[in-house]
Amino acid sequence: MLPPVSAPAALPAPIFDPYAGYSEPRMLADAAKAGDWRAVDAGFARLTDPDVRHHAIGKVANAAERYFLEDVAAAEPTSVLAGTLLASRLITDGWDIRTGSWGKDVSREQWKAFSEHLHRAEQTLIEVTARDPGQATAWKLRLDIARGLSLGQAEARRRYDHVAPHFLPAQEAMVQQLCPKWSGSYEAMHGFAVECVKASPPGSPNGVAVALAHIEHWLLIDRDEGGPAAAAYLARHDVQGELRWAAEHSVFNPAARPSPGWVTGHSAFAMAFSLAENHAAAAAHFNALLRAGNYADDDSWRYLGDEHAEFVAHRRRAFQRGFSR
Incomplete structure (x- = not known):
């Protein structure tokens, strides 16, 4: 289960540096x-x-x-x-x-x-x-x-x-390598991402590989079929379930600690849930970033244009629509 959250009183401008700590x-x-x-x-x-x-x-x-x-x-x-x-x-x-x-x-x-x-x-x-x-x-x-x-x-x-096991930067590179736009396949990309999570220790940030794979899948559908089809893909029950599983194994696991990759993980999960209009799930990740130091990572958000503005806009929308009252 994603942690329960309540809406913050105000939203300061995020710090776009995943290694600010x-x-x-x-x-x-x-x-x-x-x-x-x-x-x-x-x-x-x-x-x-x-x-x-x-x-x-x-x-x-x-x-x-x-x-x-x-x-x-x-x-x-x-x-x-x-x-x-x-x-x-x-x-x-x-x-x-x-x-x-x-x-x-x-x-x-x-x-x-x-x-x-x-x-x-x-x-x-x-x-x-x-x-x-x-x-x-x-x-x-x-x-x-x-x-x-x-x-x-x-x-x-x-x-x-x-590369040594669980080295997240290399896993992120392989997700890119295996995606169809680089002559890979959806099956290979998602299969690799899931294996990264299964093989990683609970609480490690490697679950982000699943979120990044689904964002890459969304991007290609958006290019070929348009935004509604891409959003519908991310909103699929199986996709949402896999995203929740990966988040609960990694950044929302009780064993999780702030570490390199932690900010990137929450940021990518927040983006994937936001694009699917699962505002409650997105808000939980945005809130974790806010409470840990108001951090943000802009890598995946570049796909939307002005990454900083998009992060802020999606965070505001998630907090408005996704928090329990």
């Missing part, structure tokens, strides 16, 4: 902006949680000047961290060039630049994973590359098999 990534990003490689290197040496480390790599790679990452990687050619940071930035810049448009709307010039960025990142990460095969973030990034370069499902699975 973790100071290390922000401090490392500040050091990278200042060009202080010694502080960056020393800071990462203290990060033992692979999920926090993964987020910190993305935050630092995006915050630093690219020339700084290039210079460090050139000066420290055997550094696993320097190579991973540079590869992360190359992948981000490549996807920014490609944009989030459907493939048919991406120009030849965009595809070319995108491919060049990903090929360069791949060469860097081949060296990184050869030096340290246990680098979870490096393998997750190689999953992003496999999808972008259309290397196929078998190669993506091979890369995924190098």
Whole structure:
């Protein structure tokens, strides 16, 4: 059962940072902006949680000047961290060039630049994973590359098999890889997501894989058939039941604790329930985010346009219509 909730008196603007409770990534990003490689290197040496480390790599790679990452990687050619940071930035810049448009709307010039960025990142990460095969973030990034370069499902699975069990960022990447828009199938995508939940410890955030899979399914129906058909899919009894099951196994399990992926999980569940107009279920997830620190994650909400405005609007609607009085 989802926890009972009652409407809050006021709704402050949410904080769009799923890692707002973790100071290390922000401090490392500040050091990278200042060009202080010694502080960056020393800071990462203290990060033992692979999920926090993964987020910190993305935050630092995006915050630093690219020339700084290039210079460090050139000066420290055997550094696993320097190579991973540079590869992360190359992948981000490549996807920014490609944009989030459907493939048919991406120009030849965009595809070319995108491919060049990903090929360069791949060469860097081949060296990184050869030096340290246990680098979870490096393998997750190689999953992003496999999808972008259309290397196929078998190669993506091979890369995924190098990742430690229950590493949520890699599971999120595989949900993308297995969806039909990347030459997968609904059956493979949903089957993988369900297995992620079943295999994960109760209270872990991995249940979000199910919500993300259903959001991807909704997106393709919305593209091909329109919004009403997409909303009807999410409102199906079996879909709602699977979403509730995944939430109760993960973010609403009594064993759940705030951890990397927790904010993303509640945010994605809130979106899936909102789009199905299950306002009571959505309100429970929005309320959990509000009471934990008023956090929000905008990743999936980008599918709706202005992700921040959409999150706020759906939260307001859920609180108006979904709370018990």
